[in-house]
Amino acid sequence: MSEKIVGIVGGGLMGVGIAIKFALTGYKTVLYEAFPARRTEIPAAMQEILGELIEENVLSPEKSTAAVARILLTADFAALKDAAIIIEAIPEVLPLKQELYQKLEALVSPSALIASNTSGFMPDVLSAKMAHRGRFLITHFWNPPHAVRLVEVVPGSATTQAYVDLTMKVMREIGSEPVLLRTPLPGFIGNRLQYAVLREALHIVHSGAADAATVDTVMKASLGPRYSVMGPLEAADFGGLETFLKISTHLMPELAKDEGMLELLRQHVDKGEKGAATGRGFYEWPEAKKRAIRKKRLQQYLRNRTP
Numbered sequence: 001m002s003e004k005i006v007g008i009v010g011g012g013l014m015g016v017g018i019a020i021k022f023a024l025t026g027y028k029t030v031l032y033e034a035f036p037a038r039r040t041e042i043p044a045a046m047q048e049i050l051g052e053l054i055e056e057n058v059l060s061p062e063k064s065t066a067a068v069a070r071i072l073l074t075a076d077f078a079a080l081k082d083a084a085i086i087i088e089a090i091p092e093v094l095p096l097k098q099e100l101y102q103k104l105e106a107l108v109s110p111s112a113l114i115a116s117n118t119s120g121f122m123p124d125v126l127s128a129k130m131a132h133r134g135r136f137l138i139t140h141f142w143n144p145p146h147a148v149r150l151v152e153v154v155p156g157s158a159t160t161q162a163y164v165d166l167t168m169k170v171m172r173e174i175g176s177e178p179v180l181l182r183t184p185l186p187g188f189i190g191n192r193l194q195y196a197v198l199r200e201a202l203h204i205v206h207s208g209a210a211d212a213a214t215v216d217t218v219m220k221a222s223l224g225p226r227y228s229v230m231g232p233l234e235a236a237d238f239g240g241l242e243t244f245l246k247i248s249t250h251l252m253p254e255l256a257k258d259e260g261m262l263e264l265l266r267q268h269v270d271k272g273e274k275g276a277a278t279g280r281g282f283y284e285w286p287e288a289k290k291r292a293i294r295k296k297r298l299q300q301y302l303r304n305r306t307p
């Protein structure tokens, strides 16, 4: 077993991006994808990601080729055997994940780190059926993982400090910025912040006070740029804590607390307007407009890569 071999289980949207991050850092990367149809799509998906990085001048074609050569795309589960670090990125279905960890434990070294990229399950629930729970934790990468530097690291109650330390070290090594949660919290940190904002954005539109474009303009012209430089608590320090306390005291009771505004999402979903992937959500999304905004988003994430 070598610390420089990583196994990624599940070659979907997240697994492919995570595999590329490790391979670009020099890891021999075993990418296990069980389903033949998806397996045939993966080489093109990898090239698309690497091509984007080359186009933005943050990767040379030579390094891209070397990274691809380090990735073993396989349908052979036994190929994961020598990995010292396993990252699971299969669908968000609890029995599937739990069953996978049992299969992995029967294969890999008892000292191998097993991490999940789950969006929502708590670590103790995920590891409930494992024999060696001390080596399990969550590494929550964000989409697209090759560009967003945050990884939320969430240990369970049985996770030992050595595996937390190893995870933090490895995440930094692959160019990520790991943050450690002291105790597990549903939604971790990032999604709690994201959904708190979404709740209020939907509430404003649902109330009729402003339309979606107005709400999005407010975010992009004010809070968006600010938050890439200072977080909400740093912003409070700069705004003045006394002022923020006064405003919070009268404004926070006014903020949305129920889920009535979800009706707005339901209405779109019921009409088949499920967002950019279907060409329409709150907005129309023709292909060219989608491509342009994705490119702009990637450029913004790449600018934000070095803390």
Ligand SMILES: NC(=O)c1ccc[n+]([C@@H]2O[C@H](COP(=O)([O-])OP(=O)(O)OC[C@H]3O[C@@H](n4cnc5c(N)ncnc54)[C@H](O)[C@@H]3O)[C@@H](O)[C@H]2O)c1
Pocket: 009, 010, 011, 012, 013, 014, 015, 033, 034, 035, 038, 088, 089, 090, 091, 092, 093, 096, 100, 117, 118, 119, 120, 140, 141, 142, 143
């Ligand atoms: N998509 C996101 O934005 C995002 C962001 C952060 C975390 N996550 C989490 O990452 C995980 C993967 O999400 P995704 O979006 O990459 O999903 P995905 O559906 O794109 O990929 C999942 C992959 O796992 C494979 N798979 C399915 N069942 C399997 C099994 N039993 N054993 C092995 N492989 C199996 C599928 O063939 C597929 O390639 C989920 O837990 C998800 O919640 C997703």
